[in-house]
Amino acid sequence: MSTTDRQLRVGMVGYAFMGAAHSQAWRTVNRVYDLPARARMALICGRDAGRVADAADRLGWEAHTTDWRGLVARDDIDVVDICTPGDSHAEIALAALAAGKHVLCEKPLANTVAEARAMAAAAATAQAAGVRSMCGFNYRRVPAVTLMRQLVADGRLGVIRHVRATYLQDWIVDPQFPLVWRLQRERAGSGALGDIGAHIIDLTQFVTGQQISGVSALTETFVRERPLPAGSSGLAATVDGAVPMDGHGSVDGHGSVDGHGPADGRRPATGLVTVDDAAVFVARLDGGAVATYEASRFATGRKNALRVEINGSLGSVVFDLERLNELEFYDATRPAAEQGFSRILVTEAEHPYMSAWWPPGHIIGYEHSFTHQMRDFIEAVATGADPTPSFADALQVQLVLDAVTRSADRGSSWTEVEPALATVAA
Known part of the structure; x- marks a missing residue:
């Protein structure tokens, strides 16, 4: 156990599947590894006030908020941990880096190459000022x-x-x-x-x-078309008017869905899978x-x-x-x-x-990969080293995803992956 007095005050955005995994790791890492800084679970953020309050209590966070912009702006937050869906990664990360916060962002880095390029460029600029960033590919840490x-x-x-x-x-x-x-x-x-x-x-x-x-x-x-959800969390969801389904297509995790929609016989509204x-x-x-x-x-x-x-x-x-x-x-x-x-x-x-x-x-087990991820991140931030995978590394993965999509859209034609290095200059 570390005896250091230095703290890294963490603010995490998101509290579902990945938020729970990251919280377990932040709670555990300093109890297992002797590190040059101690993670403090200061603030958790989510859109629903009631649910994020419950998450703070259940996952071990000191306080909670529904305002991620306020979280990023706070002077008593050193690290911003992004566990949200991909459509908000870029906006939160760019704001956090601009505010001088170290950033850990879940994978994939962004939803588009353009967003990933902007994030990698911002990370390069922040790096020169001593601000660190890392993308959370946790399986590296198995x-x-x-x-x-x-x-x-x-x-x-x-x-x-x-x-x-x-x-x-x-x-x-x-x-x-x-x-x-x-x-x-x-x-x-x-x-x-x-x-x-x-x-x-x-x-x-x-x-x-x-x-x-x-x-x-x-x-x-x-x-290509599915019922609209009444609610979801992690890999579980409910159809409007139906009983809960777990992430493997079963009712409450105990049996198969009959395929006829809500329990009251109504046909649920549907939407397109995109x-x-x-x-x-x-x-x-x-x-x-x-x-x-x-x-x-x-x-x-x-x-x-x-x-x-x-x-x-x-x-x-x-x-x-x-x-594993x-x-x-x-x-x-x-x-x-x-x-x-x-x-x-x-x-x-x-x-x-x-x-x-x-x-x-x-x-x-699985959860230990996240603890190892936090160990490496804390070590890097506390010693001024560059954690990996960097946003530039994650951009390269994004470029592969883009090449796969372009190839599939063109009848499986051979498609070169665009180089990443030219896109991350500050």
């Missing part, structure tokens, strides 16, 4: 993923030749699941592509040290590797199945989120009689992030 990167960087796989990445969910397979904000382009920017595809784009680039340079893609929307349900693309990485990516919310039976495999000239490594404390590693340099995929249990004190947790063999 210890097994960080170890995977180390194996590649140490040359254990040799020349990287193949990358295979999938991220599969099924929470909207039922056509009666409501039209929540994640299914609306004006709120979310894109569908499965930006929501979960962004994760595997960032993760594979992080692990390999290579960037995607070109793509050929297709996207599909399987259900994002992709699935995105598939092949890619070339700038180090010469070839890659395949698949992101879908219609993979029935797959709840949160992220899997990445890297093949090189000297070996291969595999990460599966459903077994493990890696599969193949070492082709071993004698033929000893070759085969071996399991690395990533729970040793020598493994990334693990020295502060439990004895070897005692596993950690």
